Amino acid sequence: MTTQRQARDGVDVPELAVRDVTVRFAGIKALDRVSFTVAPGAIHAIIGPNGAGKSTCFNVLSGVYRATEGSVQFGDQELTGLRPHQIAGLGVARAFQNIALSAVQSVEENLMLGRHHLTKTGFLAGGLQLPQARREDRRHRARAREIAEFLDLTDKLDIPVGVLSYGDQKRVEVARALCTEPRLLLLDEPVAGMNADETRRMAVLIIEIRAALGITVVLVEHDMGLVMGIADRVTVLDFGRLIADGTPAQVQADAEVIRAYLGEAAEVPTEPGATPSGPAPAPAPSRAASPGATPLPALPPAASHPEKPS
Amino acid sequence: MAVVLCLVAAAMPFYLSSFWLQTGLFCFAASIGAMGLNLLVGTTGQLSLANGFFLAVGAYGYCYFAGARTTTGLLKLSGLGLPPAVAAVLAVLLAGLAGLLFSPIAGRLRGIYLGVASIGLIFLGQHLLINVLRPETGGFNGRDAQPFSLFGFSFADSNPDLFVLNVKFGAVERLWYLGLALTVLAGLYYRNLLRSRPGRAMQTLRDSEVASAVMGVHVIQYKARAFLVSSMYVGLAGVLLALGFRHVVPDTFGLDLSADYLAMIVLGGLGSVAGSIIGAFFITALPLVLQTYSSAIPFLSAPGQGGVGSSEAARYLYGVAIVGVILFMPGGVVSLFRRFGRRPPGAPAPGSTVSTSTRTSTSEPVAEPATHNPHPRTDRQGRTA
């Protein structure tokens, strides 16, 4: 049973269903029978302390790791067993946590890589600059520029990515992923290392992307302010297991989630929003990210999580 | 700039002696070979030391396809006796095929493991040339290369005799133009490739294999194609070398030759068309220049007199140049020019890495986060937060 949703430009955005996925590395279970469903067009966050398996989960979704067991279905299409480039061809795009752009190439060339699976120019047509190669290049360059415009990168198109600020590089990552015209966008810690202002910009951007393109966004993020502010649904992992899955409000009230974040000793705060007394002094979570004005009760960020080995 | 250089090069046969034209021909051959290697190493990030092998395939392929069936001494040489132009094309294709055959191995190996595995090809190639394929290669003593001809125009000293502006155009003059034309074409193709879809894919593959795959690049296919195109370039260089030498021997195509080519692209600049050519000219011409002017250079003694001869001086200079460039000019010689202008597409910045490390394969952050990063680096199990 697959629900579908019509995106703005007439592309079908299917549901993403993760079923009993297990990933083992040399005896360690990085993911242990994890199941969750991402509704079409949702902004879905995956959270959890360091080492919880969030990145592993993304690596399975994008085909970098192969699941030991379980299945990942994107609409009717089974993703496990596919190679990364095949998954990309199905409209799954990913922005990397540790920026994986080509530092020496310009922003525009990096974005054009996103057009790779949508274009055909090969070694002959490209090397000889045949007319069809030039036409194709022109057409797709125009679209890449549009996307750059959307992400406010137009004035940086000619600059090598390596010299941009960290926040700009993060946005180029997202822009490159969008250039693949995805139906499912995976954002791996899109605001990690960003300052409050950059974080706010990114939050607005993610919401705009969903609004403009109607695509599904799955994000891994540590910034609870951002997650609780923009996510429709939150999946919480801890030590490779799924411990909660629900709306932000449900997840925040979940006793096991709070225990996972604060350790066994922590008491469940009686009042939502009250700062729990963690073993380590917890910095106030950034609420600046939530564009909706509603102040959200937020969990302490993962940085205050004391026992978990990274 | 490039056009001016080409015009100057085209005028050279009217001014230079045949010795220098011969040297120039080898420089052109080396330029094409260096571009081929650079395509693989500098642009795609696949370390290869097998260049000598693919040069041999091109050179011997040409000799075999164009050569006649003959008997020299005890050895019967076989050959197909094809028209030289056809033989040259077939030799290039043969080199491409060899590259394609090696690419499954290349697809499985990374970084330095690939580099050392490719050394295996050199020794295997030497063995084949000397001991196994003797009727095709002439064994240890090598075999002659047929003079080149194209559409009935012979690139030999006569037939027809040719005078241009009262300068006799013999084999070297004619081959000079052939070498120049092929170098220009090879350079243009490489430049175009860098600016187009396959070039982008190869460069991203170099910078981060995982990222390129996730963005939709078929990594194995692209590695194979990079090997194919690269070895065709190198095969073409081999054909030109055979034409320049007129007689090829297996000794030429050893590990030292591969190291020379690697030195060319590092000295010139990884991933750069101009860098390939600069490096090729430097490494190829250096020994010959020193040899010619050895009497004018203090401390150098004539060959056979025990002191430091010109060929040794060339080796010292060469070794020191490699060390010096890597220490003080990590982007190669082209990085000097680049400071004054825009960086051409596809050229790694000075000091930027070709990701060939065996332990860290993936993208390190390009820049450190502006603020603190609460996420520690992943451990060896690849487990991240």
Added chain:
Amino acid sequence: MTLFLQLLFSGLSLGFIYALIALGFVIIFKATEVVNFAHGAFLLAGAFVTAKLHDRLGFLPALLIGIAAAALVGLLVERLIIRRLRGAPVISLAIVTIGVNIVIITELTRRIGTNVYSLGDPWRDQTVKIGAVRIAESRVAAVVVALVLIAAFFAAFKYSNWGVAMRATAEDEEAASLMGIRLGRVTAVSWVVAGALAAVAGLFLTAFPSPGLDASAAPIALRAFPAAILGGLDSTGGALVGGLVIGVAESLVSGYENQLLFLGRGFGAVVPYVVMIIVLLVRPSGLFGTKELTRV
């Protein structure tokens, strides 16, 4: 059967010599991520110094000075060049050693010229008979010395301060330096040890049954490349196993050449590389090398 045993022992003894070279290779790689193409130059330098001095000083002092010389060359390369290139791409590090190799080898071959030097070793061309197998004394000595050195090395690697520091550095350079390990000293010692091991290998490679030290000795060191790669570039145990595998394979194929004529004469010299490529196809990081992990 006798031939087989003969070849097997000869191969094993050769393998131990290769293992000494490969071990140095691996140590350097572990400490500095350098694939050292100048290893043959270290070997040749040590052997050349020994060959030049043994008439005047006697074999043992000459050998010790030769070993010290190779170690010094290693130290100089590390101090003057490699240290300045910390963090450079692996390919640049490898190519810089090609440059070093060219300079050293050119100088040594110029000095050696067409001579063939003896290293003045006490075993000369004597042989011993073990059962039906006749073996060169120098090869017996090679096995004994290699075993002692390799055992000493593994002990040092496991227990000495240098070994612990070295392993810690290979694991995580940053953490190691934060723990107070002096990286400069660790890497310097690695290059010194590797140079010394290469010199010892140089002695046995040029001793009987080889004709002696001539300009062709350096390329032989290249056969230890496949040994190191086959075992896994960052595995010291792998270097030992790789050396033995390569030595035995080379010896057997050369010995049975007449039965293997379809491979062409002289295939023995190629065997190390063929074995290496086959192993790498099955295990892309060598037999015991650390598997590369994708981290995103």
